Amino acid sequence: MKIGSTRIEVVIADVKAKIATVIYLPGTRLPSVRAAAKNHSFSPSTVVEAYERLQADGVIYSRPGAGFYVAESTLPLSLADIAPKLDRAVDPLWVSRQSLETSDNALKPGCGWLPPDWLYEEGMRRGLRSVAKGSASVMSEYATPLGLLELRQLLTRRMVGLGINAEPSQVMLTESGTQAIDLICRFLLTPGDTVVVDDPCYFNFHALLKAHRVKVVGVPYTSTGPDVDVFAAVLDEHKPRLYITNAAIHNPTGATLSPATAYKVLQLAQSAGLYIIEDDIFADFEITPATRLAALDGLSQVFYIGSFSKTLSASLRCGYIAAPTAWVESLLDLKIATGFGGGQLAAAVVLSALTDSGYRKHMNAMHLRLAKARSQTLPRLAKLGIVPCLLPQAGMFLWCQLPDGNNAAELANACLAKGVLLAPGNVFSQAQNAEHFMRFNVAQASDARIYEVLAESLD
Template sequence: MFNTPDASPGDALASAPALSRTAAQTLAVQLAERFAARIRDRLLAPGARLPSVRQCAAQQGLSPSTVVAAYDLLLAQGLVQAQRYRGFFVRERTPLRGTGAGRAAPAPGAESSDRMAAPVNAAALIRGMFHPAGSRPQPGMGAFPPDWMVSTFMQAAVRRVTTGPALADNSLRYGEPLGDGQLRRVLADRLQVLGLPAGPQQIITTVGATHALDIVSRTLLKPGDCVMVEEPGWAVEFARLAAMGMRILPVPRGPAGPDLAVMARYCEEHAPKLFVSVSVLHNPTGYSLSPASAHRVLQLAQQHGFYVVEDDTYGHIAPEHATRMSVLDGLQRTIYVSGFAKILAPNWRVGYLVAPPDWVERLLDTKLLTTLTTPSLLERALAHCIEQGQLRRHAERIRSRLDEARGRSVKLAQAAGCHFVSEPAGLFGWVDTGVDTEALAQRMLDEGYLIAPGSLFHAARAPSTLMRINFATTQDAAFWKVFKRLAAR
């Protein structure tokens, strides 16, 4: 159905202009502008398929001829392309090269496989963090709701490091290259509790965990190198590596860990340089690595000479005894990455990596070339929060609240006809909806909801009935009511 000018905010399209029969522009122009806005905002990313003419007409309450006219306008603007017998697809916006006015042809020998391309909507999830589809809790978000992380101890810690001479000491000169010394000492103590013996000189602070992953990639890899990644996996990591020119080798992730037979075959055929893994509370499945799988992965790394980057982003909400490859390996062929954006302060952007001693200087050089140093004020404030036990108690409260939310969300999802592909654990649920979730995602946007379709979590785009949900933001029965209605179309 189309939205009228006097529709309520809850009914109106949250991310695009409403369609109105009384507006100065025709309905075809309005519909074209709606799709054009989504394409510009990358909510419809290159390669995404538009609804068929018949589907779009039914969804919007328009005639098929109006939809055809709108799609013709998008074709004329170069925003979409028509594929015979398949439909309309968003065009890749290729940057111009050289001085000519036309688009450059692909470089000779360039990889054209979809598997080497960035995923469909990796940027949409990030953009959704800054520009939510609506005011409601968003099911596709990758973080806790802001109100879950409200505290008083963080402000107190900031005041502590900005009072008197401390402000000048921490802001009027560059900080230590490796990162604030007090924070690194505190982190070293925390890592000892996990069983990871690493001194402060093996720790490098970063602008969030994603920056840590980027430093590792830029230091250990060069364009064209092969990197093994877990699939399903983090959409942003696929896109980041592809943008750097790496060849992505997807490794199926199961309940116990990665598919070891696939990894062994990749090692023989492609000589990968790196394996990126989320051992604990894997995103999106919630799986945690078994000791047996961890040992075998480390044996393959030693045998074939690749390194393992272990992303422990969700370690704060995981059991301390959970299996971590870095602990078993003692940082010989592993690099440990974590951060505090998920659990404490997203905008502080404090992360860190822990590396084998032989790699620290090279990784530090990369950090200095990309960011110089990291903000000492926030690092010192964070160190105080950890030292006083405030972060630990805060994480315990978050875990308790998440356990309750997970129970409610699971019941609502199952009542809406979904079933869980993996045992619900951690922040995310991996559910089978029974419908194409990429097509569903566009219909949900009309209702002000941003969901995370399963195709985002695969290196090669393919239709999927799976969807990742955030347990903290899917406790609202209203969302599942809308989901059930739209999934039944």
């Protein structure tokens, strides 16, 4: 029992937590008063009082002679209240907020983006100047529902280089990659559905799926992709509706999907009627392109998404969805309903920057810069007994195991108090079995103070 809570409050909190995590769906019959009293080892009168308070708040309702049921309209969702109750250091929302709210002077080897001076600043400035000199409508009018045609045409040409054949009419611009995933989840999912994610996976997938009130099942991610045997067993047991994964460079492990694993995953998904969101936000960090599920599938059951926050600007929000043709109109309706027309300005600047003659040169230099940062970070971590689980071919992340006896959440808390933000393993893990792992961003790990703080804080 939480300190300071009454027995009645414990029962109320238990019911609300099970509603929030869709263990109790609308219309679910609650345990009888006698059964709930036995489960909690409380008196029946305690449960009666708790149920009556929940009923007064509109959370549940009673049917005379039949018991208590979850109301169709429950209390507003609070992601922070969703069980299990974890230390905030291993909460995805905590990591996101700390990354976004800490000062520019903070050291952030746990964040998921490049330092500002690593981005294509000059190309963005040229793009802003070019758009400012152009049509006033770009700076003042809503965009068309699909978004700027010229950028959608460019995106389809870029996809061809990855083996993905899409028409511009299949591509819809969004405000970000996160919005792209959210729209697809709104379209495909209802509360109580099951979604498969990699374990570990990008931590905001967990936060976003909580908001959709779905059941999440993790599949261990290996050096070549998801564990195919476990993936098959999960599809058979849980009958999931959707699988969300990274294309190209996996976050957080840095692994690359192999062709053999990609074929097996897609075969299993097609047999099970499983839809897939393939998030390719790190495409331009690749040196040798990996297999894309969307290329093998032909955009039949795979939704291919991306954005430009990692290479151009996180401030100018622009993402996209390449969708199966049959679902484009429905996704457009959702986009209009939740965001209306969107804007033209970000898309126009992104188009200018991507077609700028210096972008390819900038990314080639970025590959070399990241390789150098990786080679410098690895020995500094090794001196502390922190070792990578694999050596990634490209990208900014190292997925590392801590020395024996060290808990990542406790280490993150200790380092945060000294001005260093880390990303502990369990924020990425659905199974919560990555307590001895940490993700490091090599582009944000050059400052010697990071290693001094780590050395002081490690057991």
